[in-house]
Amino acid sequence: MNTIEIKDLSFSYSEDITALKNINLVIKKGEWISILGHNGSGKSTLAKLIIGLLKADKGDIYVDEVLLTEDTVHEIRRKIGIVFQNPDNQFVGVTVEDDIAFGMENLNFEREDMINKIVEYAKKVDMFEYISKEPHALSGGQKQRVAIAGILAMNTDIIIFDEATSMLDPKGRESIIGYIKELNKEGKTIISITHEMKEAVNSDRIIILKDGEVLAIGETNTILNDKEVLNSSNLELLLPLKLMYKLDEANIKNEKVKDILWQLSLNK
Amino acid sequence: MKNIIVGQYIPGNSFLYKMDPRSKIIALGLLMISAFLFEDISHIVYMLVGVLLILKIGGIPIMRIARGLRPIMILLLFTFSFQVVFIKTGDVIFDTELTLSSVNLILMILIILTWYFTRRYIKSRFLYLIIVIVGILTMLSLFSPGFKISSSDFVIYEDGLLGASFIMVRLIIIVTLSTILTLTTRPTDLNLGLERILKPLKLVRINSEEIALIISIALRYIPTLLDEANKIMLAQASRGVDFSEGKLKDKVMQIISLLVPMFIISFKRSDDLANAMEARSFIPGNPRTRIHILTWHYRDTLVMIFCVVVLASTIFVRVYL
Ligand SMILES: Nc1ncnc2c1ncn2[C@@H]1O[C@H](COP(=O)(O)OP(=O)(O)OP(=O)(O)O)[C@@H](O)[C@H]1O
Ligand SMILES: [Mg+2]
Numbered sequence: 078m079n080t081i082e083i084k085d086l087s088f089s090y091s092e093d094i095t096a097l098k099n100i101n102l103v104i105k106k107g108e109w110i111s112i113l114g115h116n117g118s119g120k121s122t123l124a125k126l127i128i129g130l131l132k133a134d135k136g137d138i139y140v141d142e143v144l145l146t147e148d149t150v151h152e153i154r155r156k157i158g159i160v161f162q163n164p165d166n167q168f169v170g171v172t173v174e175d176d177i178a179f180g181m182e183n184l185n186f187e188r189e190d191m192i193n194k195i196v197e198y199a200k201k202v203d204m205f206e207y208i209s210k211e212p213h214a215l216s217g218g219q220k221q222r223v224a225i226a227g228i229l230a231m232n233t234d235i236i237i238f239d240e241a242t243s244m245l246d247p248k249g250r251e252s253i254i255g256y257i258k259e260l261n262k263e264g265k266t267i268i269s270i271t272h273e274m275k276e277a278v279n280s281d282r283i284i285i286l287k288d289g290e291v292l293a294i295g296e297t298n299t300i301l302n303d304k305e306v307l308n309s310s311n312l313e314l315l316l317p318l319k320l321m322y323k324l325d326e327a328n329i330k331n332e333k334v335k336d337i338l339w340q341l342s343l344n345k
Numbered sequence: 346m347k348n349i350i351v352g353q354y355i356p357g358n359s360f361l362y363k364m365d366p367r368s369k370i371i372a373l374g375l376l377m378i379s380a381f382l383f384e385d386i387s388h389i390v391y392m393l394v395g396v397l398l399i400l401k402i403g404g405i406p407i408m409r410i411a412r413g414l415r416p417i418m419i420l421l422l423f424t425f426s427f428q429v430v431f432i433k434t435g436d437v438i439f440d441t442e443l444t445l446s447s448v449n450l451i452l453m454i455l456i457i458l459t460w461y462f463t464r465r466y467i468k469s470r471f472l473y474l475i476i477v478i479v480g481i482l483t484m485l486s487l488f489s490p491g492f493k494i495s496s497s498d499f500v501i502y503e504d505g506l507l508g509a510s511f512i513m514v515r516l517i518i519i520v521t522l523s524t525i526l527t528l529t530t531r532p533t534d535l536n537l538g539l540e541r542i543l544k545p546l547k548l549v550r551i552n553s554e555e556i557a558l559i560i561s562i563a564l565r566y567i568p569t570l571l572d573e574a575n576k577i578m579l580a581q582a583s584r585g586v587d588f589s590e591g592k593l594k595d596k597v598m599q600i601i602s603l604l605v606p607m608f609i610i611s612f613k614r615s616d617d618l619a620n621a622m623e624a625r626s627f628i629p630g631n632p633r634t635r636i637h638i639l640t641w642h643y644r645d646t647l648v649m650i651f652c653v654v655v656l657a658s659t660i661f662v663r664v665y666l
Contacts, residue, residue, distance in 0.1 A: 130620050151628065167618065183628070
């Protein structure tokens with residue numbers, strides 16, 4: 078079953094800044110897809126189009142078979158949660174508790190229900206002991222976890238992570254990626270946006286954007302083995318992948334070494 | 346910069362903390378009106394005693410209130426002196442002649458210079474200033490050898506002194522009452538209380554919920570922005586901008602070098618924040634359920650009745666006595 082279907086989508090911020098050109102993409106229910114691309118390749122623009130924060134110049138977006146229009150945008154936003162890059166710019170509440178509640182308040186949840194859900198999801202992202210803390214007392218990773226709890230509480234089927242880990246230290250990054258894996262296992266459809274290959278290796282599929290166009294879409298294994306595509310994507314290659322390609326070029330065919338490098342690049 | 350707290354809330358658990366913010370805000374309003382209606386010095390002194398009693402029962406240290414009064418000290422002193430000097434009715438209670446002579450002029454200049462150069466080492470500068478001023482006046486009145494340059498009469502009348510004290514006490518009461526409110530109410534509760542009180546404004550198309558949301562976002566972002574200002578200042582300082590010294594022109598340039606990046610960052614921030622809010626299904630003007638509710642207790646009703654009685658009796662005194 079398809080969750081999101083994007084047909085021939087184009088968008089420009091102004092006449093001379095075309096951010097996306099003729100994007101076609103199908104995202105299946107329950108899958109984890111990574112949108113990988115260099116800085117300015119149009120990743121965030123695509124995310125904002127999907128949740129209707131920007132309006133496409135051309136093309137259609139369907140979410141659960143519903144066409145995104147001005148009339149359906151609010152209905153569609155109930156199905157998609159998004160965690161943005163900057164932890165500080167998306168924390169709306171005065172305290173952790175308030176912030177987790179913000180989306181539920183907008184969706185007119187009953188108060189009792191909200192209180193239960195706040196506890197449930199604060200525990201889920203290990204932020205329960207911070208529930209009455211203010212954001213300036215939290216680390217970036219903790220704020221991102223609060224954002225995740227807020228989205229989980231709204232019970233959206235799809236969660237977009239727009240470089241949600243890029244402003245965090247390695248520890249914060251690890252923990253967020255851990256939650257992404259867990260949520261995907263529990264059946265959420267995950268769209269994770271990144272410019273770092275190592276954050277994409279665990280997903281089911283990868284789409285590579287370059288200068289606003291789709292350079293490649295495919296299974297993660299296929300994409301990572303596609304030397305041509307990766308080399309032309311303007312992305313920083315993972316070191317083990319680089320070594321693998323170098324071995325290939327030098328015509329060294331040691332399957333064992335190659336396998337070890339492959340496992341390394343998949344972070345296993 | 347991890348410890349910036351907006352507002353001056355100090356945690357506690359006296360009855361002032363247990364009150365509903367709505368009743369506290371309304372009580373503050375009623376009592377302030379009363380303070381403005383009193384005309385008799387003795388009545389307002391009773392009120393001051395009452396306010397001190399509230400402090401005592403509410404377990405609020407007087408020192409916290411004194412700290413709240415500090416910013417308006419200059420204003421208080423100014424009004425006081427103004428009233429004392431310019432109201433010339435009633436009995437004379439103090440009369441002296443201030444004489445400026447060749448000797449005490451020089452002494453006066455010396456004292457002022459000493460004050461000017463030593464004041465930075467003195468902890469309570471305000472007290473120091475008052476002592477110096479009183480000292481100079483005393484000298485002018487009692488000690489004037491040498492030849493006379495000029496002299497003038499300095500007379501204090503009863504009405505002037507009473508009027509001045511009256512205004513002082515009134516201002517102190519008002520500041521104390523509002524300090525009690527901010528000391529015992531979390532900014533968020535204060536905000537929520539205001540939102541509920543202002544709800545009837547919907548009739549004139551003012552949405553109190555939106556105003557409250559704006560205030561709460563401001564509360565939430567003030568520490569972040571201060572933090573940012575600090576970072577920018579450090580960054581500028583590392584490029585050689587000195588924020589502590591310099592002439593007025595340099596100061597202005599320093600402030601601009603702080604404000605420009607602050608503005609740019611804040612625009613980006615508010616853009617992001619608006620996106621994040623919209624993405625979480627926020628629709629301006631739409632009804633929202635709330636997790637925070639206020640509960641009105643028995644004691645709130647009691648306090649309301651008490652304040653209404655106070656106001657009613659002031660009006661009674663004002664009209665009939
Ligand atoms: N608000 C805007 N106004 C004008 N141009 C914009 C705006 N936002 C983005 N752009 C431009 O659109 C293009 C795509 O930007 P986008 O933010 O989608 O890239 P991205 O892939 O998310 O990059 P990054 O990795 O830096 O987040 C860029 O060339 C960018 O400069
Ligand atoms: Mg981006």
